[in-house]
Amino acid sequence: MCSTGIIYDVSMSNYHCLWDPDYTEKPARFTRVLERCQSLGLIQRCVDLKPRKATNAELQLGHSQNLIDILKSTSNETNVEKLKELSTRYDCVYFHPNIYELACLAAGCAIELTDQVISGRLRNGFGILRPPGHHAMFDDFCGYCYFNNVVLAARHSLNSGVKRILIVDWDVHHGQGTQRAFYDDPRVVYFSIHRFEYGTFWPELPESDFDHIGEGPGTGFNVNVPLNRDKNTDTDYMSVVLEVLLPLAMEFEPELVLVSAGFDPAFGCPEGEQNVSPAAFAHMMHLCNSFAGGKSVAFMEGGYFMTSHAEGAALTLKTLLGDPCPKLPEDFTTPCPEIRDAILNIKTTLRPFWKCFQKEDYDVKYVARTIWKGRTEPVPTVFDPMCPTPPRPKEFEQVFEDQLEQWISSTELRKSKIKLGFSSFDGRFVDHMWSLAHAMSVFKNGQINEILKAIKDDEIQSGLAVLPLGTFENLNPLACQDFKRVISININDHFSHVEDYSLKSDALVFSFQPTNQKPSYEYTKSTLKFQFHSIGDDKIDAHLFHALYRLILPLSYEFGPDLVVIRIVQENHWLTPKCHGMLAYLMSILAQGRILVLLQGQPEIKTLEYTAESLIDWQPPKQSINAVSENASNYEVVESARQEACSQWKCINWH
16 A cells, blocks of 8 residues: 555657657657656656556546547548648647557556555556646647546546545646636636746636636636746745645645646746746645645646756656655745735635635735736637747757756755654554554664664654653753754643753744633744643644644745754643644655654554654645634734744745
């Protein structure tokens, strides 16, 4: 079960444009990804699934029989002029004698891989598929796409009993085919980040803007994030994911996540013209994998600069395999004004439909406005069959190659042989952990500093320790000096001096304390302490996660830690077991997975299990998190803290 599936067929490279040798949709888009994944040893670590073609009945889940028949009629067609003429009827499409067979193969592979994941035979999966699919519509080919792989996989999953699906589309072009397929369906959230530029960027559709949020019962379930400028960065993309996708997906609670993984936002792509690093795709995949208990499937879509395309795909697969995310190569800073406007427009428009956005403090009088600078003439009926993106001069290409080579060569792809170091004062926990862990090293009771040293030396990937109450001082502050920058998250019944232990290093400390009094916070540049109101058996899961995506994660990205330490006192069990696991999973995106979790007291067995699974397999809890609470006062203190902190932190300084 704890496996990542891979599916592809080498024949997917067997088509190209017969009349334009410079067409950007070319076989190298497939072969370069396969070569890079093989060179990193990733394919060998996956369960290699047998590829298959989609049946006609499966194709009808997303397409008309007329469309299927048109594509089938091109099979073995040798008249190039006839294929070229047919291509003029569709926007950015070329036909080839092999295209019907290969489009059926890509669709069948998408369905097969997804079926393996929803059935529980695989944990997650990656489809290296060509042709791509997200532009293909019910009765129309479009944008290098013939059959919509992700739509067919989603429809198959819904028919198989999956109740809620999140589709994340980070391809630089809007996947209008996927949007139209589920526009009125509340079982599917379609979330797309795409270049728009007020309608002047292809596919130049008004429906690609933020105000198209679904219709009928699907209203509020379609989310478009339009990028209204080029050269967007890792900060811009990650800000969208943290500010919009993370809270919305937590509230939606999907049972399956499908990713249209286009790598054309990557640096150097002539179509995307964005500045997203290959490493950023690993971070986005890690966060997408946070939901549905890690049941996620990514399908390759676009990507037209071969080096960044292949590297982005390989790092996405590496993340699905449970390897730590590499550090982002550039500083995390303030998102550009166009991104900030897009995020605010989306939240304002979706606020009536999602409680998570109703909890945030921003100007409720703000009016979201659409701006259209796109074409006003009718859509043409005859299209140019030549490549829409002309080739660039070789010296221009080399500039991008040199920058990518610098990023790739300086990116540490960390992978320790032993996933987890474990220590416990209670032998029963050690015995239970042996039944869970296949890659664990046991340390003696109290050897926290030894665990830290092993993390530093890459002997183990992360650490987990169970300590008796009142013994947190066993962690020698000097041990943290081996790490230049430390983030500490502390959840306790009371604040004390030990929470500032890591200030011996350059540290950022977040502390949380439940109280039956009025909630409050204390803020300095290096410490942020919250008191959340809680009575009786109330848990603080929802408020912790609100603080996580509004403050902890963005500030942590800007801070750039070398180590994350989470300390949770187990005396009154203020967090649910699954919350422990989700917190560990989300924070493991930082510091290349160098994370130490300390549980003080007697944790519940489920707490230990969820936390260990998150650290051993980078697998989030299978159960959903209670992401929304009716306790408004706790949300208010988080928003007040963010307002105070924004003057000192670029990532949230949006004014």
